Amino acid sequence: MTCDSGSILGCTVASFPWIIGGLAAIVLLLLALRLALTWREGWRRPPEPVETLPPPRDVPPGSPLQPTPTAKQPQRPQEPRAPAKPAPLQLRVADPPDLTLADFNGDTNVQGDFGEVMTAVALAGQGWKLLPSKLQGRRGIDGLFVREVKGGGGYECLATETKTNGAAYDGAAMSDERLATDIADLYELGAFPKSTADELLRGLAQGASFFRKELWRHDLSSGLTTITELGRKGEKGRSVTRSNARLMAALHASLERFDRRSLYLGRPPVDDES
Secondary structure, three states: OOOOOOOHHHHHHHOHHHHHHHHHHHHHHHHHHHHHHHHHHHHHOOOOOOOOOOOOOOOOOOOOOOOOOOOOOOOOOOOOOOOOOOOOOOOOOOOOOOOOHHHHOOOHHHHHHHHHHHHHHHHHOOOOEEEOOEEOOOEEOOEEEEEEOOOOOOEEEEEEEEEEOOOOOOHHHHOHHHHHHHHHHHHHOOOOOHHHHHHHHHHHHHOOOOEEEEEEEEOOOOOEEEEEEEOOOOOEEEEEEEEOHHHHHHHHHHHHHHOOOOOOOOOOOHHHOO
16 A cells, blocks of 8 residues: 555545444454354353243133132131111001990990990090099999199199990980089089089089080991080080090900909900810
């Protein structure tokens, strides 16, 4: 190679392409050598074992995906179950007592007496106290009751006439004049002291403020009770109807049990039936 510039620098500049080409050839040769060594090293090294997974297993529907551990694990204490919610009884209960005259041995007097007891029991539940009022021979007042006046200051009185089913009512029996005679007769027979008789007569004379009169009619079949206000001559006034079916049926069943020989009520006790 010749250099025409006459200087070292000029000669170097002229040889620059050849230098670059030589360096590039050297780099390529080194890369080729490196690849050859890498290929040789990989060919000599044994292949690494590949980890294989177990084949998938069939899992029935609803089964856990993870296998059940063999080791016993401590069991958690079971929480107490809440008691079942109570449910009402599914029964068929008939309210009407369906009482007939045959349930009283066919005696209308016994049936009427039962009605009077029914009135007394119903009024006792409302705070009324029954005074002696009925005379022998079915004379006197069916019911004579007293009760404390709300707020204090004394008592109020209630005189009642009781009828069952369609029994006839005579207004004269509940007039003021008739009641005054009955109260006087009760005093003469010792039913209550004179002071009580005097106050009852005074209240009767004052009117309905503290001495009222009512007609109670019990339907022994349906259990309905109609209560009617009565005037000074025993005439009917306003009325209201209430259901006493369960009380009526319970009262008859209790008296039926009490009357074990069926002298008044026409059905023997359950344990005597055969």
